[in-house]
């Protein structure tokens with residue numbers, strides 16, 4: 329019997345992590361990767377660094393153009409998967425081809441949610457999801473006097489940060505009471521808002537855009553729900569993302585907020601796996617089902633899917649929140665169970681200095697560190713992340729960890745005491 333044919337839809341974090349995991353185990357099984365986007369292989373995390381001019385166009389690349397040849401992968405770039413027949417084990421492609429698969433990985437990521445308000449088709453209105461969007465936004469900056477970003481989540485805040493670095497007068501509109509509602513608590517969000525305001529950014533929370541106004545097909549302003557009209561010539565829509573699942577219609581694959589997978593990244597349909605922004609996994613702390621649309625999760629899930637597709641049964645320990653960004657030079661991170669529900673018995677230890685600003689909130693379940701919210705002082709974010717993910721704090725108690733940044737030396741001494749080395 330010949331080797332199994334692995335077909336992967338999507339050539340980004342999850343898809344390429346799967347390729348690399350398969351190749352570690354099996355050097356020559358046939359792999360085909362299908363990507364709606366043409367070369368180059370780029371990272372979405374780099375888009376706002378390109379817009380800010382911190383990196384050039386090539387700075388967004390995550391692999392060179394020879395990657396597929398080296399990995400012995402057939403790369404069908406600029407080709408979309410349009411339908412899947414799970415009985416015949418075939419994927420229909422936009423180029424007319426029908427591709428047979430033994431294992432199919434859905435690593436198709438997510439797209440920007442465009443709110444159902446008038447005017448979203450005007451010139452000067454862009455999502456910020458692809459390298460094409462980034463070049464469009466970059467090109468629109470010189471002729472814009474003022475820009476607005478709708479949505480102050482991770483993507484929106486990074487766009488605001490890039491605009492501020494380019495010296496563009498910018499407003500951010502967020503319908504929730506504070507910025508970064510899914511990755512910051514009110515204390516750290518207030519610090520971020522203060523940092524943004526001191527850099528000249530206008531922050532408007534608890535406000536919803538109701539209409540985008542145009543002149544000759546070009547955006548000229550936004551009407552908000554109070555009726556107020558604000559003038560802008562460039563708008564970035566960052567109101568959330570949703571999974572790319574249209575080609576899975578009629579497959580019987582179970583979909584809730586994302587494609588439901590088990591610990592082996594298997595969907596409800598035999599031979600079909602899913603990983604990354606498109607997949608709904610289980611949060612390792614709460615046990616709740618989540619779509620955790622972040623880069624490290626896409627890498628982890630892609631790797632697990634690839635190993636299982638290659639026949640190495642590997643279970644995923646569950647997904648973990650890990651949001652890190654920089655707001656006008658101030659780093660902010662939320663890791664693990666950073667915002668526990670009241671009444672679940674967690675111990676919260678906080679140290680805060682509004683002037684610098686710095687904030688260190690650690691969440692413990694008994695002696696076990698389970699979450700961290702950090703603003704400003706970041707040196708031990710990696711150490712804390714490790715302790716949270718592995719659920720090992722060695723002999724370090726909340727009293728060791730909570731007051732200030734800890735160093736690797738402290739950790740190594742604690743490992744020694746715990747008899748682990």
Ligand SMILES: Cc1cc2nc3c(=O)[nH]c(=O)nc-3n(C[C@H](O)[C@H](O)[C@H](O)COP(=O)(O)OP(=O)(O)OC[C@H]3O[C@@H](n4cnc5c(N)ncnc54)[C@H](O)[C@@H]3O)c2cc1C
Nearest residue numbers: 338340341342364372408409436437438604605621622623
């Ligand atoms: C501007 C921006 C900044 C970000 N910053 C951060 C950050 O700082 N930290 C962080 O952790 N995360 C960040 N993210 C999120 C991170 O980029 C995503 O979590 C990650 O890219 C998900 O990887 P993925 O492989 O699951 O999907 P994606 O990267 O979305 O890739 C999916 C690929 O599949 C393709 N595709 C879709 N449908 C089809 C189809 N039918 N046929 C063929 N191909 C298809 C898509 O075109 C795309 O190329 C950011 C995202 C954006 C947009």
